[in-house]
Amino acid sequence: MFKTIKNDLPASIVVFFVALPLCLGIALASGAPLFSGLIAGIVGGIVVGSLSGSKIGVSGPAAGLAAIVLAAITTLGSYQNFLLAVVLGGVIQLLFGVLRAGVIGYYFPSSVIKGMLTGIGIxxxxKQIPHFFGYDKAFTFFNSTESSASQLFNIVDHIQLGSTVIGFIGLAILLLWDKVLLKKGKIFQLIQGPVVAVVIGIIFYLLTGNNESLAIEQSHLVSVPVPEDTTSFLAQFSFPNFEAILNPDVWIIxxxxxxxxxxETLLCVEATDKLDPHKNVTPTNRELLAQGTGNIISGxxxxxPITQVIVRSSANIQSGGRSKISAIIHGFFLLISVILIPRLLNMIPLSVLAAVLLIVGYKLAKPALFKKMYNLGWKQFIPFTVTVLGIIFIDLLYGIGLGLAVGIVVILIKSFQNSHFLHIEDKSNGKHKIKMTLAEEVTFFNKGAILRELDSLPIDTYLELDVRKTRYLDNDIIEILEDFAYKAKERHIDIKLISERGIIENPESFIEFFKLRPKSA
Incomplete structure (x- = not known):
């Protein structure tokens, strides 16, 4: 691994500059202590980076889990109870890895996954709009005492000028960096936009401290505990409340x-492997074991909670990272910054971190994605939309569940429609000639569609039923075909059955064929 240190060291510096404001910003979005985001970044870099099989993936606190954390802390009543859920979640991830569940991500429709990320982005x-304007109260869609419109007006009434000004300045820097400067030279790739925004935010805070209208209140700044010695540094860490282990809400969370x-990790692994110019393949089950271990230690x-994250991973790739050393070193940089410069961190305005997160949220929920999903057709757009709305108006778990349920209904509808192919030819010798080819697998889901087609066949029809491609035929379908063979005589319908065993045109033989092979064509 150290053979590529000349590539990994510069990349680790870039990843550190990207990770530092994101760790603080995601903790802010999660309603958790800001120091908890730094802990997750350190563990994700050093522990998960060491255990992972990914050469270029970087792990840490994820924006995608912010909504879960925010709701979970409220539900469980204390941060210590939530930490227990993180530890247990890590144990469950270890179990996923042992059971070789690395393919779990493939069983969720891409429309639901995209809806999940979009809903999280929104x-x-x-959640960051109030912080951006220097207003401490969080915005919620459903509030028993205030309407959404009333909450928005309250934000307008409580705007803090200093926070708002530096928030817009930070947002402008991030957009300028992302849209223009990144393409101008390597220096703008080495020094990342979020770091510049944070530095400008600190300078703004120091310069406006004596200005009554622009001064930023202490409550609108980052608040990381400043240790005086080793003992006070260790006192910043929190520990899970194991007495809550019998609480069912803890297990659900x-x-x-x-x-x-x-x-999120498996999706990120797939994305980073595709971005990797050297096309390394990450062992997914080992990744789950690494993530589980990281979450146990972090909790x-x-x-x-920790996942592999696409923002930091892509920054690592774009900066030339070649091995896991880059992720590990970035974790040590985070640890050093917490020990040596906590006072400097406490000068960062929350509105600047909110600006960073607004960009993160926008990238997850780009308007162009809605148009793209719509253009893909209703089978993609409806599960996507249901997932997004469920996450926004209920919560993440319900949103994913609703999206998955709608996705399954879509599959059933398509299965209903695709059980057979019907081809009608012109009349031949006074009879309609109809060809029906059954699909590879025909189950009871297809019962209604096949029954409808058979019952709608006109009198004096010549039916050619092709089952050569069919490998599984449900007993419900066999019963329908047996019943139809009897009805066919009365309706003067001639049947020609084409199978791998040959051609059958006698109705009695047709029935016997299915009795001999009850669940195989």
Whole structure:
């Protein structure tokens, strides 16, 4: 691994600059202590980076889990109870890895996964709007005491000028960096936009401290504990409350964390492997074991849940990272910054971090994605839309569940439609000649479609039934075909059955064929 240190060291610096504001920003979006985001970044870099089989993937706190964390802390009543859920979620991920569940991501429709990421992006944007304007109260869609419109007006009434100004400046820097400067030279790839925005935010805070209208209040700044010695540094870490282990809500949230974190990780693994110019292939089951171990350790010492994350991984790839050393070194850089420069971190305005997260949320929920999904047709657009709306108006788990349910209904509808292919030819010798070819697998889901077609055949029809491609025929379908063979005589319908065993035109033989082979064509 150290053979590529000349590539990995510069890449690790870039990843550190990207990760530092994101770790703090995601903790802010999660409603958790800001230090917890740094813990997750450190563990994700050092522990998960060491255990992972990915050469270029970087792990840490994920924006995609922010909505879950925010709701879970409220549901469980304390951050210590939530940490227990993180630890248990890590144990479940280990179980996923042992059971070789690395293919789990392939069993969720891409429309639902895209809807999940989009819904998360929208929630991140909604949650960061108050912080962007210097308003401490979070925005919610459903509030028993205030309407959504009333909450928006309250934000307008409580705008803090200093926070708002530096928020817009930070947003402008991020957009300029992303859209223009990144293409101008390597220096703009080495020094990342989020870091520049954070530095400008600190300078703004220092310069406007004595200006009554632009000064930023302490409550609108990052608040990381400043250790005076080793003992006070260690006191910053939180520990799970194992007394809550019998709380069913803890287990529900633990399973949710394990499932969503595993899905995000596996999707990120697939994306980073495609981006990797050297086309390394990441062992997915080993990745689940690494992520599970990371979440156990992160939860044990007060950190947020961890996943492999696309923003930091893509920054690593774009900066020339070649091995896991890059991810590991970035974790040590985070640890050093927490120990040596916590006072500097406490000068970062929350509105600047909100600007960083607004960009993250926008990239997850680009308007162009809605248009793309719509153009793909209703089979993609409906599950996508249901997932997005479910996540926004209910919660993440319900949203994914609703999207998956709609996706399954779509599959059943298509299965109903695709059970057979019907080809009608012109009349021959006074009879309609109709060819019906059954699909490779025909189950009871297809019962209604086949029954409808057979019952609609006109009198004096010549039916050619081709089952050569069929490998599985459900007993319900066999019963329909047996019944139809009897009815065919009365309706003067001649049947020609084409199978791998030959051609059968006698109705009695037709019936006997299915009795001898009840579940195979």
């Amino acid at each position: 929630i991140i944007i909604i 633990a399973f949710t964390i394990a499932l969503v974190a595993s899905l 044990m010492i007060g950190g947020l």
